[in-house]
Amino acid sequence: MAVQPVLVWFKHDLRLADHEPLWHACQTGQPVVAAVVVDARLFETTALGFPRMGHIRTRFLFESIRSLAGELAARGGRLIIRYGDPATEIAGLVKSLGIASVYTAGEVAPEEVALLQRLRHVLNPLGAKLTTCHHHTLVRSEDLPWPVAQLPDVFTQFRKEVERACEVRAPLPVPATISFFNTEYPDHTLPAVPPAAEPASHPASVVTYGGGEPEARRRLHEYIWTCDALRTYKETRNGLLGANYSSKFSPALAVGTLSPRTIYHEVKRYEADRIANDSTYWLVFELLWRDYFQFVMQKFGSRVFHSRGLRPAPVVWRRDSVLFEQWRLGHTGVPFVDANMRELLHTGFMSNRGRQNVASYLTKDLHLDWRWGAAWFESQLIDYDVCSNWLNWAYVAGVGNDPREDRYFNIARQAERYDPQGAYVHAWLKN
Ligand SMILES: Cc1cc2nc3c(=O)[nH]c(=O)nc-3n(C[C@H](O)[C@H](O)[C@H](O)COP(=O)(O)OP(=O)(O)OC[C@H]3O[C@@H](n4cnc5c(N)ncnc54)[C@H](O)[C@@H]3O)c2cc1C
Structure with missing residues (x-):
């Protein structure tokens, strides 16, 4: 059999276990090239004046990439680390190394789907195949009892049917042996991440593990x-x-x-x-x-990102940047909101209870555009996920797909109920 290396393109699946692209690439019997491309667009500044991916999130991502590189090195392989436009970078690798097939995770969000389409387009003339695999959910979309286009608009309906009809498949093991393709293809240096000004080791920090x-x-x-x-x-x-x-x-x-x-x-x-x-x-x-x-x-798809969200009628939002800055930096004067926003600012994390409250406050009390809040979470959260973030925001803002949903959180009552002694507010606002 002629040697024709296959490429595994790691994205937000920075692991070896239960990794379908890696698994299928190994099944070909061809030597594997492993690569990751950090998308330069993530380092752009948003119209709101902050980076699309802030430094706490970046640090967690880079730690995870470096850890994956270490795991591959321990198995005699190498992770090629590139920075720039992923379609260009992957096409460059395919061309230089004579790669026959690229294996990567399938996507659902518009920007990510568009990137895959663009890549397919540039790989075609090179004669290389792009195979996308399942990776991100418990249940595979093809195992659902309906086509995704007919997904119920109410979560409970979805859950009950899935619980009744779907099985969660067993995770795949790490391939017992991975035969790597040796290459000197150069790495890029990743952008420098400023040292943590407020370390994630803040005494009240709740995420106790690092990337990898x-x-x-x-x-x-x-x-x-x-x-x-x-x-x-x-x-x-x-x-x-x-x-x-x-x-x-x-x-x-x-x-x-x-x-x-x-x-x-x-x-x-x-x-x-x-x-x-x-x-x-x-x-x-x-x-x-x-x-x-x-x-x-x-x-x-892209309807999720409209100001009206998934609602049929337009929704008018206020655009007051002073109020937004106060919310973003934890200076609204409402202690429960401010404590949560400072936790997010200093650690890149916030509890689910906190997220619901600060999102409700932004959209239902300040009446500011929910997408501003979602963009700030995107920049800050170390657990940022395009679907979970934007759709939870739409849900709390009352512009999601569930027609029954219109949630309002009374912040004072929530604080009384979930922080009765004020210990949480004290932990974040004491200085
Ligand atoms: C405005 C807003 C924005 C959010 N943005 C994100 C985001 O970008 N990324 C993200 O992973 N979650 C997001 N969430 C959902 C939820 O707040 C977090 O998943 C949860 O707080 C993470 O902590 P945990 O892992 O300890 O969760 P646990 O309570 O331990 O839950 C276990 C897992 O279930 C999933 N989960 C729990 N609640 C939700 C939910 N409401 N929606 C989707 N998945 C859920 C998560 O994967 C979580 O890790 C958001 C919620 C709100 C209200």
Whole structure:
């Protein structure tokens, strides 16, 4: 058989386990080239004056990339790290190394889908094939009981049908042997990330692990087994302080150092070994929310990003940059909002309870454009995921696809209920 290397293009799936593109590439029997391209567009400044990807998020991403490079090196391989336009970079690699096939994850969001289309277009004349594989959800879209175009507009309907009709497939193991193609193809130096001015090690920081698959696995084991925190997840999940009120799996899911199927099967193992209760069910329930938003994005595409969201009629939003800056930097004068916004600013994370409150405050009290809030979250969140972020925002702003949904959070009442002693506000506003 003639040697024709195949390329695995890693994106937000920076892991070796349960990695379909890598798995299928290895099945070809051809030597594998592994590459990642950091998209230069992420470093652009938005119209709102902040970078599309802020430095805390960037640091977590780069840690995950470097960790993947280390994992591949430990197996005798190499991760080629490039920076720029991914379609150009991948095409450049294909041309120089005589690559026959590119394996990568499939996408659902418009920008990512457009990039794949562009790449396909440039690969065609080079005679190279682009294969996209499943990677991001618990349930595969082809296993759903409806075509994605007919996805229900209400989550509960989606969940009940999926629970009834779908099985979560077993995660794939790391390929036992990966035969690598040796190449001296140069790496790019990644943009410098400023040292953490306010380290993620802030005393009230709740995400206790760094980028990379081993760290994500460590967290999975710690949360489920060592701390036994899954047992009480349903009761603690609305918390605000500490590592274990919720799983904190979202940063690992966002960069793909952990797959949702891996989490699911670990939950099943825990249920068989220790206890199956409302809490173990609820973690999977939340992962189904995540799936749902991936499919909603696939169904509606770029409509998600309109000011009216998925609503038929236009919605008028205020555009007051002074109010927005106060919200963004945690200076609204409403302590519960400000504490949450400062946690986000300093650590790149905020609890789900916090997110719902600050999003409601921006859209329902200040009446500011929900997309401004979503753009700031995009810049800051280490767990930023295009579908989960933009669709949760649309949902709280009342412009999502669920016709029954119009949520308002009374901030004072929420603070009283979820931070009765003011410990959370104190932790973030004390100085
Ligand atoms: C305005 C707003 C923006 C958000 N932006 C994001 C985002 O960019 N990325 C992101 O992963 N989540 C986002 N969420 C959802 C949710 O807040 C986070 O997933 C959760 O807080 C992450 O913490 P955890 O991993 O400890 O969650 P846990 O409570 O332990 O839940 C386990 C997993 O379930 C999934 N999940 C839980 N709640 C949701 C939800 N509402 N929507 C989708 N998935 C969910 C996540 O993958 C999470 O890791 C957003 C929510 C709101 C209200």
